[in-house]
Amino acid sequence: MTTVTTAVGGVASFLLFFRAVCSLFIGATSFAMSRVELLNPEGLRVDGRRANELRKLSCKLSPLQHADGSAYIEQGNTKVLAVVYGPRETRHRAQVMHDRAYINVEYLVAPFSAGERKKRSKNDKRLLELALAVKQTFDSVVMTTLHPRSQIDIYLQVLQDDGGALQASINAATLALVDAGVPMVDYVCACTGGCVDSQALLDLNHIEESSAETPDLTVAILPRSGKVTLLQMTSRVHSDQFEQMLNLAMEGCRQVHAVLDSSVRDSMQQLADQMTHR
Amino acid sequence: MTSPYAFSAETFKRVQPSEYYRKFLEQDVRPDGRAFSQFRKTILNAGCISTANGSAVVRIGDTTVVCGIKAEVAEPTLDQPAAGYFVPNVELGPLCSAKFRPGPPGDLAQVVSERLRKLSEEYIAFEELCIEPEQAAWVVYADLVCLNHDGNVLDACQLALLAALKNARLPEAQIGEDGIVRAGEAFTRAITIKRPILAATFGLYEGRSLLADPNASEEPLLDSLVTVCVDDAEHLHAVWKSNGGRCSLEQLQRCVELARIRFTELSALLESSAADQ
Secondary structure, eight states: OOOOOOOOOSSTTHHHHHHHHHHHHHHHHHHHHSOOOSBOTTSBBTTSOBTTOOOOEEEEEOOOSSSSEEEEEEETTEEEEEEEEEEEEOSSGGGOOSSSOEEEEEEEEOTTSSSSOOOOOTTOHHHHHHHHHHHHHHHTTBOGGGSTTEEEEEEEEEEEOSSOHHHHHHHHHHHHHHHHTOOBSSOOEEEEEEEETTEEEESOOHHHHHOTTOOEEEEEEETTTTEEEEEEEOSOOOHHHHHHHHHHHHHHHHHHHHHHHHHHHHHHHHHHHHHHOO | OOOTTOOOHHHHHHHOHHHHHHHHHHTTOOTTSOOTTOOOOEEEEESOOTTSSEEEEEEETTEEEEEEEEEEEEOOOSSOTTOOEEEEEEEOOTTSOTTOOSSSOOHHHHHHHHHHHHHHHHHBOGGGGEEETTTEEEEEEEEEEEEEOOSOHHHHHHHHHHHHHHHOEEEEEEEOTTSOEEEEEEEEEEOOBSSOEEEEEEEEETTTEEEESOOTTTGGGOSEEEEEEEETTSOEEEEEEESOOOOOHHHHHHHHHHHHHHHHHHHHHHHHHHHHO
């Protein structure tokens, strides 16, 4: 279920302002509010994809030179930049763990990334929840015991959100960690799945994701073992459909893995070429 | 044979940054190979974020800034009942440099935001952002996210902001008799820029050398930073000199002269990026 939170100042003078903003928003996006046909009779979706088709996924390793690792991912119109610093000395002594590294994740959303401008503070509960989900995902995958008493910072910057920002963030974080040379047991590949009229959909865009009657889930797997490291779903759905959605999303994760892996190989090849031609 | 006490250039740079730097300047060149009055390569790409009303990405050397413009309707302020207003916000998060820590915006981010706001008063036609006096006006938010901080963020931010404002399109909005603002579906209205204003920053090293466009490794070594903002009629709009080092009148004049040259370069860049769309 999509939850809509609206911050309204309690002062009466804000009322006019609020009403003006609301009406503008409704006026501009009324077409999105009405029931959109998410899957047409020919089996095509609003953006022309088939049900089991991913959006165009392109990624770039180390776009930023100053960080230890960085990666930029574009999945359709969703654009995410991940930056990794570390393993480095911990910022706070309370975070020092004598047997493993502490992973710190910050999930930052640019105010212009979504349809309506929202300035979110860093302590926004929803962002903290997403950051925690990413942190827990990587806690089990990064070999933290190799870097005791240190900290690995993962900063995720969502620049444009057209649905599936969490999956794109996880994929970008994986690439950035690979770029930083942080030892991991496997890639973490994430993908979303949804369901419209008992037809499972892969990789939801913003319109599909924000539609109230579409259940959606985000799953992250370790492609080699096929184990699930993250699964998020907060919609009511029949268990048969759930299985269908989950299987499709996991299949999507494997496709994502192929793209991530080839981009890592390409970038390593470039690096090797640079080193040998020196 | 090298002495065991000899440093590699990289180690020398880290241990004695100012000495390392001085050795270069004595040869009239900077460590990155630039001449003193040379700016870094500047790239501008407008309209890259489709969720924003207007957007631009600017790279000056490695310094990268993304600017997104979002417009909302709000009640005009009491002292300017027939004008919209403008809210710039610069984010220098921990991802753009290892120097910044997570937390509330630091001093530099706040200073840059305030300077951008001050400059905006000179070039945005605020009265055109009014929908209905005393009732509704556009409030234009500009969020500037720095992705890579390699010195001279102010120049990058001002260029990104101007390009994004030029790129921005608002819907036509009218206020109905019931007091509700209705906006059209088409994003057609541009934000009028009265005159383009661009910034150029220079650093003063030991009161002698004037260095254009200092990068992050140069900034901490400089006595003072001078930012000159000029428009297309060669008028000055702001001159900020920070860090307290001394600076002669000739040096200031030289800064203004170079800022004018820089302005023509950047406005050509703005024109060509606008023509691409």
